[in-house]
Amino acid sequence: MIKCLFAGSSAKRAITNPFGCLIYRQLLWVEAQKRQSKIKNVQGNKFKEDPRRNQGDTKRPKDPALGDGESQRAAQSMKAVKPTEKVPVSVGHGGATKTNENVGHWSQGLKASMQDPKLQVYKDDDVVVIKDKYPKARYHWLVLPWQSIPSLKALRKEHCNLLKHMQQVADRLIQQCPDCDSLSFRTGYHAIPSMSHLHLHVISQDFDSPCLKNKKHWNSFTTNYFIESHDVIEMLEKTGEVSVKEGSSELLKLPLSCHLCRNEFPTMPALKEHLKYHFSK
DNA sequence: GTTCTAGAAC
DNA sequence: GTTCTAGAAC
Secondary structure (H helix, E strand, C coil): CCHHHHCCCHHHHCCCCCCCHHHHHHHHHHHHHHHCCCCECCCHHHHHCCHHHHCCCCCCCCCCCCCCHHHHHHHCCCCCCCCCCCCCCCCCCCCCCCCCCCCCCHHHHHHHHCCCCCCEEEECCCEEEEECCCCCCCCEEEEEECCCCCCHHHCCHHHHHHHHHHHHHHHHHHHHCCCCCCCCEEEEEECCCCCCCCCEEEEECCCCCCCCCCHHHHHHHHCCCEEEHHHHHHHHHHHCCCCCCCCHHHHHHCCEECCCCCCEECCHHHHHHHHHHHHCC
16 A cells, blocks of 8 residues: 555565575675676675664764775775775765865764674675664665765766666665565655765655654655655756755755655654554554 | 754643 | 753754
8 A cells, every 4th residue: 555655666666585685695696797896795684674673872973984985995804895996996076075174073974884894784886885873764774875975966977877876776675675565665865965975865664763753854754855866867867967956954844744645743743653553554 | 963951832 | 740842062
């Protein structure tokens, strides 16, 4: 019932996967051969974990930024990922800068998280996937390019293939999800993200998470503040850039409206109670 | 992005 | 009285 409401979602194309992440690893391996580059599913069994069980680490690191992505990558020792000629070795795309005075600021936290092997769910030469540290649904991953791209504003036509690859990786994450038959997913970008470094959200539409707490959280995933990955790619192909509408931040202040039936609710607790109705059998 | 908390809303 | 939001601080 829920799936039909998101006819365009990737979940529609999901396949039955009785062997869970084992098959996913095989899929990734095949993909890797096609791309003629090494791929590693760093922690395949991570997919089976309930993200809600990983909330013990609630404090952000005092010094989250460990440096820019490329130097980190060169320094790290993940032996399954061989450096190849395809590994991006330079930045200089859309204003990425090495002299970042914001290093250490909370907004740079993703740069550190994406380098942490414990958080990596998947990686290849071009992208890395981590679980969102504060998941807003049962399944909530972030797909990040190794290349330093601060935000949607920095995207240009030459990034199209990278974005398509990010979408492909997202589709495979969804396909291997043990609950892909019962859950719907969306893949997209926040219009004005808080965290620096381009990241594609892959999020199940149950919104069943203790980390989903306020109106800003809700509206960032259920209004046009959430820009579908396919729309971003289409816009980039057609115009050579991604325009974010003025006033997007106002979308975060909209009334709390259920993403499935559009009923409005006065408070977050009331909305979350309502969601149970949609997701009870 | 999160946490904390004053004060609005009930 | 309690619940909840929204803005400051980080």
